[in-house]
Amino acid sequence: xxxxxxxxxxxxxxxxxxxxxxxxxxxxxxxxxxxxxxxxxxxxxxxxxxxxxxxxxxxxxxxxxxxxxxxxxxxxxxxxxxxxxxxxxxxxxxxxxxxxxxxxxxxxxxxxxxxxxxxxxxxxxxxxxxxxxxxxxxxxxxxxxxxxxxxxxxxxxxxxxxxxxxxxxxxxxxxxxxxxxxxxxxxxxxxxxxxxxxxxxxxxxxxxxxxxxxxxxxxxxxxxxxxxxxxxxxxxxxxxxxxxxxxxxxxxxxxxxxxxxxxxxxxxxxxxxxxx
Amino acid sequence: xxxxxxxxxxxxxxxxxxxxxxxxxxxxxxxxxxxxxxxxxxxxxxxxxxxxxxxxxxxxxxxxxxxxxxxxxxxxxxxxxxxxxxxxxxxxxxxxxxxxxxxxxxxxxxxxxxxxxxxxxxxxxxxxxxxxxxxxxxxxxxxxxxxxxxxxxxxxxxxxxxxxxxxxxxxxxxxxxxxxxxxxxxxxxxxxxxxxxxxxxxxxxxxxxxxxxxxxxxxxxxxxxxxxxxxxxxxxxxxxxxxxxxxxxxxxxxxxxxxxx
Numbered sequence: 001x002x003x004x005x006x007x008x009x010x011x012x013x014x015x016x017x018x019x020x021x022x023x024x025x026x027x028x029x030x031x032x033x034x035x036x037x038x039x040x041x042x043x044x045x046x047x048x049x050x051x052x053x054x055x056x057x058x059x060x061x062x063x064x065x066x067x068x069x070x071x072x073x074x075x076x077x078x079x080x081x082x083x084x085x086x087x088x089x090x091x092x093x094x095x096x097x098x099x100x101x102x103x104x105x106x107x108x109x110x111x112x113x114x115x116x117x118x119x120x121x122x123x124x125x126x127x128x129x130x131x132x133x134x135x136x137x138x139x140x141x142x143x144x145x146x147x148x149x150x151x152x153x154x155x156x157x158x159x160x161x162x163x164x165x166x167x168x169x170x171x172x173x174x175x176x177x178x179x180x181x182x183x184x185x186x187x188x189x190x191x192x193x194x195x196x197x198x199x200x201x202x203x204x205x206x207x208x209x210x211x212x213x214x215x216x217x218x219x220x221x222x223x224x225x226x227x228x229x230x231x232x233x234x235x236x237x238x239x240x241x242x243x244x245x246x247x248x249x250x251x252x253x254x255x256x257x258x259x260x261x262x263x264x265x266x267x268x269x270x271x272x273x274x275x276x
Numbered sequence: 277x278x279x280x281x282x283x284x285x286x287x288x289x290x291x292x293x294x295x296x297x298x299x300x301x302x303x304x305x306x307x308x309x310x311x312x313x314x315x316x317x318x319x320x321x322x323x324x325x326x327x328x329x330x331x332x333x334x335x336x337x338x339x340x341x342x343x344x345x346x347x348x349x350x351x352x353x354x355x356x357x358x359x360x361x362x363x364x365x366x367x368x369x370x371x372x373x374x375x376x377x378x379x380x381x382x383x384x385x386x387x388x389x390x391x392x393x394x395x396x397x398x399x400x401x402x403x404x405x406x407x408x409x410x411x412x413x414x415x416x417x418x419x420x421x422x423x424x425x426x427x428x429x430x431x432x433x434x435x436x437x438x439x440x441x442x443x444x445x446x447x448x449x450x451x452x453x454x455x456x457x458x459x460x461x462x463x464x465x466x467x468x469x470x471x472x473x474x475x476x477x478x479x480x481x482x483x484x485x486x487x488x489x490x491x492x493x494x495x496x497x498x499x500x501x502x503x504x505x506x507x508x509x510x511x512x513x514x515x516x517x518x519x520x521x522x523x524x525x526x527x528x529x530x531x532x533x534x535x536x537x
Contacts (some may be wrong), residue, residue, distance in 0.1 A: 032369070060310045147388045154379045157369055160358070160360045164329045165383035166353040214370045264368060 007181060010126055015126040015134055016229030016247065019187045022138040024200035024225025025145055026183045028218050029176055031204035032156035038177070039200035044185040045071040045097030047193045050118045051104035060118065061133065061185060066127025068181035071097060076177045080170070087125040089122035121192030123233065130189055137186045140180050148172060153214060191244040202251040209258040224254050229254060281340070282307050282440050282472045284327055288337035290323055297323045299496040301337070305440075310466055310489035312503070313476045316516050319494045321476040322361065325444050328474070329358060342440075354384045357433030361445045362426065367418030373428045374413050377402055380435030385416055402431045406461050423454025427461065434465065441465070443475045447482065455479070459486050480507070 003009050049067025054061035071093050079086035105115055106144050117125055140182040145152070155169050163169045180200065187196045207220035232247030239246070283305040290298040297320045305311050313321050314486050326332040327339055330346030330353070339345065342352035357380065377399040378391060385391055403413050417425060426446060431442055443462070447455040459482050466473050477483055483490065483503070490506035492499040498515040499506045506512060 032415065132404070150382050150385070151387065153371075153375075154382050157371060157376070157379065158360070158363060160331075161358060161379070162382070163331060163351070163500065164356070164358040164360070165380075166351065167382060174483075208368070208370065212368075212370050212418075214375070217370045218476065 003234060008126075009233075009237065011126050011128070012231065012233055012243065015131055015190055016233045016243075017122060017226055018131075018134050018138050019190050019199065020225035020227075020229035021222055022134075022141060022183055022246075023187055024203035024221040025142055025218070026179055026219055026223075027200045027202070027204035028207070028214070029145070029152050029156060030180065030200050031208060032153070032214075033176065035176075035180065036197075037087055037090050038072065038183065039197040041075060041094035042068050042072050042177075043180050043188070043193055043197040044094045046184055046188050046196070047101030047119065047136055048097035048104070048144040049101075049185075050115065050188070050193070051101040051108070054115060055104050055108050058178045060114070061130075061189070064118075064188065065182055065185045067097070068185050069178050071178035072181040073174060077172055080173070085152045103242070108241075117192075118188055119193050120242060121188070121190050121195060123190045123236075123243040123247075126189060134186050137182055141183060144175065144179065149173075152176065174216055191247065194245050195248045198252060199228070202248070202255050203228070206251070206255045206258045209255070209262040209264060212264070220258075224251060228254065280307055280343075281305060282342060283474065284338075284340040284343075285327070286471060288327060288334045288339060290320070290327060290332060290334050291322070296495065298327065298334070301493075301497060303317045303491060303500070305472060307439075307472050308466075308470055310486060310488045310521065312483035312490045313474065313493055314478065314480055314483065314506075315498070319515075320458065321493055322444055324493065325358075325442055325474075325476055329353075329356065331466065354436050355439045357436060357438035359426075359429050359439045359441070359443045359446050362422075362448045363429070365417075369417065371417055372414050373388045373403060373408065373417055373420060373424075373431075374399055376417050376428050377431040377435050380432035384436050399431075399435055402435045403428070405465075406431050406434075407457075421454070423450050423457060426450060426454070426458055430458070432521045434446035438469075438471065440472045440474065443473070443477075445477055446475065447477065447479055455482055464484065478483070 002011065007051040030036060046064045048066050049064030053063030071237060074093060075086060075089050078084055078089045127224070138196040151162070151167050151172055154165070154167060155172055159169055183200065184196045187199065191199060202226040203221040204217065206224045207217035210220050211217045228247050228251035233243055235241065235250070236243040236246040281304040283303070285301050285303050288298055288301045289296065301324065313324060315321050315453055323332060327334055328341060328346060330341070330351065344350055344352055344353055344391060346353070358393045377497060378395065381391060381395050381398065384460060400413060408427070412420065412424065417428060421427065430446070441462070447458050450458065462473065463486055475487065487503050489501065490503045491497055492506055492512055492515050499509045499511040
């Protein structure tokens with residue numbers, strides 16, 4: 001494969017696969033807990049965190065990680081207290097954070113090419129350090145999901161009963177919000193602020209369409225995430241298109257295909273899931 | 277009854293947003309008993325359950341579950357099976373009946389541990405006990421009938437080291453046949469496993485045929501005693517504003533087809 005002859009493409013491929021695995025694993029719980037809009041809100045609010053980092057000459061990924069985590073916790077706190085619904089809080093915080101980002105960017109002196117990379121993603125500019133950060137974050141997050149899988153699944157299915165069983169539901173919920181925030185931030189360099197949330201939703205929904213079992217759903221989700229990253233990257237190289245957008249378009253195509261073939265709608269199969 | 281109390285409440289008061297929901301509630305649920313809690317809408321029945329489970333903290337009074345506070349360290353929640361009010365879950369949620377019952381063991385397996393073969397077998401045995409055939413055990417929860425789903429949730433409540441079963445409006449929305457089946461299974465479980473059962477329900481007909489004791493709640497305990505005593509008490513009509521069941525029923529001998537449970 002020609003495109004792997006370049007070192008930056010090799011790095012891009014590894015980054016794409018890592019982000020594909022990470023986002024699709026997290027997306028299982030994002031979809032089951034109905035937190036898709038949380039992912040959208042947190043990813044868009046990353047712009048505010050990145051702008052703060054640029055203005056304060058701090059690593060933008062670090063500032064975005066802190067900022068996004070705070071936004072995610074604020075969404076959780078306000079909605080859990082029942083003061084406002086979750087989507088209302090997200091609607092306010094996500095637009096306020098983006099507005100803050102835009103305002104701060106306009107204050108930054110000179111042209112900031114890095115900011116546009118964060119806005120739309122630039123997988124080809126992934127450095128060795130970015131790869132290390134992505135690998136560490138992926139390992140920690142996947143370990144967390146593996147260790148608390150049964151508790152998270154119970155919480156997503158029936159929060160009240162999980163709480164009554166003595167499971168620390170609030171702690172797990174805020175841990176999941178933190179996981180979403182960190183996943184968004186480490187994926188932003190690859191997919192961009194605008195598209196980072198896409199891989200937090202599309203792979204798992206594709207799995208949901210094709211399987212009636214969470215194990216099958218997870219397997220399809222990870223397969224979809226990795227396939228989209230590899231094929232999207234290759235297409236972006238061949239067709240000279242932005243890599244983040246191509247990856248998301250690949251994932252969306254898989255979803256539409258799954259939607260049409262879904263046994264849940266009984267189009268092709270009745271009674272059994274394709275990947276049960 | 278001289279059995280030790282599984283649940284014990286003393287002078288428990290609960291207010292939510294300034295409104296007194298439970299007012300000086302005292303009750304004991306002896307081991308092996310079948311207690312029914314009835315009362316009109318807004319009587320505080322579900323709040324009482326949530327207090328017993330440690331999900332709502334009372335403003336005053338003490339709550340003991342198996343002799344210990346219901347929340348905090350050394351609580352005995354693993355001995356409690358809880359069936360909340362009928363749930364409106366996503367019917368497409370990708371879990372089978374077996375997966376749902378396995379959730380009942382999550383609390384006793386413990387954090388950061390995976391279910392063992394014994395845990396999986398216990399879930400299968402629980403489903404068989406409540407009458408599930410093999411082909412239903414692996415079926416997605418959303419494809420089961422309402423009555424079967426409720427039995428699966430009952431199985432989940434049983435699949436821990438359950439000694440106390442708390443059922444909150446367990447037959448809401450079920451047809452009469454499904455209600456009969458549900459209460460027959462509950463009755464058998466109590467008899468075979470020696471469980472203590474606490475049911476909150478509007479379904480006085482079914483409870484009259486199952487419960488040993490009954491409490492009528494309306495913010496405070498209006499009437500308490502054996503099922504017969506409570507259902508024949510004039511205080512019942514006072515709590516509801518009218519008689520909540522046909523006056524010509526014969527207790528334990530046939531109320532709306534619930535005889536012989």
